[in-house]
Amino acid sequence: MLIQEGDKRTPATDLMLASILAFVAGGVNSAGFLAYHYFSANMTGNVSMASDHFAVAQFDLALGFLAIVVMFIFGAFTASVLIEVGRRQRRSNIYALTLILEAALLIIVGIAVTLSPQPPNGVLIVGLLSFTMGIQNAASTRISGSRVRTTHVSGVATDLGVGLAMLLGISSNPDKLATMLRLKLHLATIVFFALGGVLGVLGHQNFGDVSFCVFAMPLIILSVRYLR
Template sequence: MLIQEGDKRTPATDLMLASILAFVAGGVNSAGYMAYRYFSANMTGNVSMASELIAISQLDAALGFLAIVMAFILGAFLASILIEIGKRHKRDNIYALTLIVEAGLLLLVGLAFALSAHPPNGILMVGLLAVTMGIQNAASTRISGSRVRTTHVSGVATDLGVGFAMLLSRSSSVEKAVTVLRLKLNLATIAFFAMGGVLGVLGFQLLGGMTFCVFAMPLIVLSVRYLR
């Protein structure tokens, strides 16, 4: 699942990867919002909020939202650099190592909550969560040839609308079969993101910041077999 890239991957492999990573992204996003009222995976909403706050001259708050966007971009940048270095050194397990880095940052955030006498700085913690989401989105996008985008629900919803329209068109049976596979992938991504979101809220209510450690576990389980 974390070795084959692009067209070498099967639809079933992409479906499994999208489901696991979307589940993690939904949980991290909702738990982060419960903690600080900031979304760590919703860059569209963060840019919109920053624009609104700039328009009403609340520049400090706007900078907070922009900092989260920049953290997401930083995460994607770091993941891509790590993947390029891994490819240069012929490390077949570089995607697994990249997801382990993401899991490590989630563990760091969870432990910071658990061990701090006072709540950690909100922008710093959500910024770290945004870095993890950037790492995850970049890794899943690159390994799947842009078919799997686990934090980009707006784009996935758009693809769903387009896909349903394609089924009604006069496409060939082969084209429709490909469209059905893409629809399954997109539906699974949204469904598991939503499921993770529900469990992220419930988990934060029960466990507090340790919820982020819980959502690091699927990444560790997914990646550890490739670390040899």
């Protein structure tokens, strides 16, 4: 699941990867919003909120939302650099290492905030969470040839609508099977993102910021078998 890239991957491996990573992204996103009132995986919403606050001269809030967006971009940049270096060194486990980095950061954030004697800065914490989401989205996009995008729900929902139109409007389409497989992938991404969101809220209500550590566990379980 974390070795083969692009067209070498099967629909089943893409589906499993999308489900696991979307679940983690949904959980982290919802838990972070519940705790700090910023989204770590919704860059469309963050840019929109930054624009709204700039318009009413609330520059400190606007810059906070933009900082989260920048951290997401930096996370994607970091993951892409790591992947490129790993591929040049012919490390077949580079994607596993990248997701382990994401998991380690989630654990560090969860433990650090839980043990901190002072109330944490919301922009800083969500910025770090956004950094991990950028890592995840870049890794899933690169390994799947852009088929799996686990934090980009707006784009996935658009693709789902387009696929449904193609499926219903072109019954003789020779690519009907491929369209069905893409629809299944998009639907699973949305469903597991939503499921992760529900559990993210429940987890944070019951365990606080330790819930970020909990959402690191699926990444570790997924990646550990590929590390050797």
